[in-house]
Amino acid sequence: MASMRDIKSRIKSVGSTQQITKAMNLVATSKLQKSKMILGESRDFYNKTRDIIVGILSDSENADNDEAINSIFLEKRKVKTTAIIVLTSDRGLCGGYNANICKETYKKIQEIENDLFLIIVGSRGAEFFSDKGIEIKETYKGISEKPSFEDAFRIGNLISKLYKEEKVDEVILAYTEFESVISHIPNLKKVLPLDSSDFEEKNEKNTKTGYNPLMIYDPGKEEVLNYIIPRYINTVIYSALSESAVCEIGARMTSMDSATKNAEETIDKMTIIYNRARQGAITQEITEIVAGANAL
């Protein structure tokens, strides 16, 4: 059996670890509230941008003269290079958050037969994929927990540019969807080329905001569309970044919560062992004294 002093120092060390995890849990809880709010605030922007695209697409569909809209962002071309953007965190201690999204992406990468253009957000993801020996073309660090629109803008502009120059022919965004505090789903979403059927679905439900036959587009439908789509991509990336941030913090909160509970249990268990050892020592001492007295 370990000595009393050993047990005591272990209890102490578990106790201080518990304090850290407890503090991290509290920090994560308050951050979660904040980042949830940010996620909500960007909704309006996203919806409105989407509405305009819905409007333009349904407008061209309903037009009698078949003015088909040609946009490089809508047209499907033969895929030679696939770009994947993976959103992970910079720091660990957040349960299976990074492992889940990386695993899901890795599966996808193995399915892809053409060239790959990998963009990683967060150093955890960068570590994972460089360990696997996959070439990473671009890494963004320090933005995972508190993404700003400028960050999304930078990534969005990069991919829009690559796409326009036909350096990549398909763009997939790998992020974690936030369902509830305990349920986060890794998700792969195709952002480019845009699938016009994605936009049809919605305009049936809200024809009121989407389609208006009298709408004038200045300078022209195509120009507006080609201007809006890269911005739409930016907002998609921004909401994915914010959503992943909420997941990261949520995952950290739950894992820190369970770590705190775990430490509690360990301390309880070790206290029992410590008390047993203490009792044992007292009993032994009494036995020795009694034996000594008897010997006299």
Add this chain to the structure above:
Amino acid sequence: MANKTHLKIITPYNISFDDEIEKILLTATSGEIVIMANHAPITFILEECIVKIINNENKFYLTIMGGSVEVLNNNITIITDAAENPDQIDVDRARYSKSRAERRIDNKNSSEIDIERAQRSLRRAEIRIKLGVMKR
């Protein structure tokens, strides 16, 4: 009373304006546009510009960093990356970023992307300075 229209300015971070107004003056890619109440439905692209909003004899100005405008059912919706009122503008900072952008454009070693970015930030800085100085 019927000659009022509703204006909403949406940025990624918040809704920075949401109120009834009489008219608004903006710069679209095809030129300056004034929108008054009951305007026909139109969607257009905005330049980085200073917008002038007029409501009951009150005039106020905002800088808008590009974006798009949709007018529908007497509602104007501006979607932009950033909207600032004169109080939020830091003229010194704008001056600094203007000179930095100019240096970058002059520098022969800058890549194409850098120059493109510098030109954007130059435009932004210029309109910020314009509005910031005007208000002083």
